[in-house]
Amino acid sequence: MGIESQIKASVVKAVQELYGETIAAESVQLQITRKDMKGDFTVVVFPLLRMSKKNPVQTGQELGEYIKKDLSSVAEFEVIKGFLNLSLSHSHWLTLLNNVATDEQYGFKPVTDASPLVMIEYSSPNTNKPLHLGHIRNNLLGFSLSRVVQANGNKVVKTNIVNDRGIHICKSMLAWQKWGEGQTPESTGKKGDHLVGDFYVKFDQEYKKEIAALIPGHKATYASLAQVDDVEATLKQLAEKSKSKEGLNDAEADQMEDCKKVIDFAKNNAPLIIEAREMLRKWEARDPEVFKLWETMNQWVYNGFDVTYKTMGVDFDKIYYESDTFSVGRDMVLGGLEKGAFYRRDDQSVWADLSTNGLDEKLLLRSDGTSVYMTQDIGTAKLRFDDYPINKMVYVVGNEQNYHFQVLSIVLDRLGFEWGKDLVHFSYGMVELPEGKMKSREGTVVDADDLMEEMVNTSREMSKELGKLDGYSEEEAEQVYRIIALGALKYFILKVDPRKNMTFNPKESIDFNGNTGPFIQYTYARVQSLIRKAADKGIEVPASVNAQVEMNEKEVQLMRMLANFPNVIAEAGSVYSPAIIANFIYDLAKEFNQFYHECPIVFEEDQAKRAMRLLLCQNVGKVIKQGMWTLGIDVPNRM
């Protein structure tokens, strides 16, 4: 039994014996003592006054005396206001340190054959353009989450559903056919995903021109727009105004409607979009030429993605492609239709009526029988369920899709998937620039490859300036630059509560000092350096230490933090938040650096003390490494 449960049990006994009342152990309010107070654990006595019928200080005093007698680990106590602060004996902490030292996987729960299987879907890119900062957050969160879940004793399957079909990729394909002049990644020296992305942009530019060209002719149909020159600008103005307090008058509202109609018409009748749709139809009909082009360009993109994933350090156990799953989804929906879970409208489209769940109706199959986003997710779910004995499914997808997953959960449940009802949508916030959302149109999208390359460059410059890696070979040094660069980026993203939107300022590069990945990595390297220094002097880190060694406050504080690490891992697992671990390791590293500055370690003359400090250092290093592992961040031995 851990010390926390022991204290709670002791409080329960005390209340029983002193006041004759029975309380539940879970109701005991036990917390870690504030840093500026003396003590390790604090019992909040306010809730117990009802039992004791005495004032807070007196109650705390009585409880303290009881607990001190009851538990040998409790050395002393102090009552301040309504708080009973308990101090544990040094031998308690030293015993704990010895236990930490013998546990290679300290803080992690073992994964066994009997462990539940959790499937985690993340990344899930479209194949029409390269990955950007938003994808980076998704990938880092997904990968880290898979490790956090694993550290909590679950089997994990990391999966990726690649959105490889649809109108978006047809746009890139069409633009390549028209303006590509046979360019390939090889002929241009460009990464495949970037090349395909360039044609997606090209399509968009040409498409915009066509829309603009169509508007004037169609505008004449609407009397309300006779005085309007620029329909798009007018719509924008009206839309802004409708959101403002002023609102729109009737004439303006009509005008806005007509603007929308004109623009919709232009969007739907531009020759390029018609051609792209035609291409999609050909693809669905397996037209050989279109299919070949589709395969070729997707392959370019995959080759590009592979490089990005590798640099980022993420991977997958199983990849699904929507081109394989969408028709399965269609069959599932039709099956559900037969069972009466869904209904068909007169125009042949298929819908789910979710009004009993407090939601709207949701389209599952278009009137022409083709599938929509939802249909594909249903099909993917079916294949996954066939492939793996899934106990829990986690989708790492942005919070813009909250509604989608609410619906998906209900629909899967109706289709009989056991885990449908409690699938987890790990809903994370957007990455925003100081000016707001990233917009490809305005060229403000932060490209993943570019960002990582810049980080490595900064890391290289900084390391060279500091001259810390002298004596390393070029390759060894380059490896460390990458570890630090990626550590900075990953920590920057992961330390933020995943549910919240976060701001990234591309003008201010990511820091390497302060509350950052490199700070933590540096602390780890510092520990390794200490151990090397000790070895140079013929001093080994002991396997365990004598529980009678004297300790100072800094040392005790570090041991408290080590003791808390398993709770942090468990907490992060239960609320799906790598950020909790990130913030914990930062605090630990900060605490360690203070200790390092105050206390000699290798140079400590008292042998027993030196041994204890070395063991403490080594295990702080171990916990940092374990924690960083759950974030997917490597730690260097030197930096």
Place this chain on the structure above:
RNA sequence: GGUUCCGUAGCUCAGCUGGAUAGAGCAAUAGCCUUCUAAGCUAUGGGUCGUGGGUUCGAAUCCCGCCGGAAUCACCA
């Protein structure tokens, strides 16, 4: 308009199952390398926790109203 989420130092973020004097980093200022890595450490300044009520012995934390911001409500994905 309905639903959901967010608002903490100049900036980026912790703290939120109610608990003691609200914390870090960055930025600013002043110190610390002839002993273990200065990507470090120490010190100073910086706050009506959006706002107004309520519940409570106790509210940044829970409830309600308001203000401000975001997302979503497609035969798009």
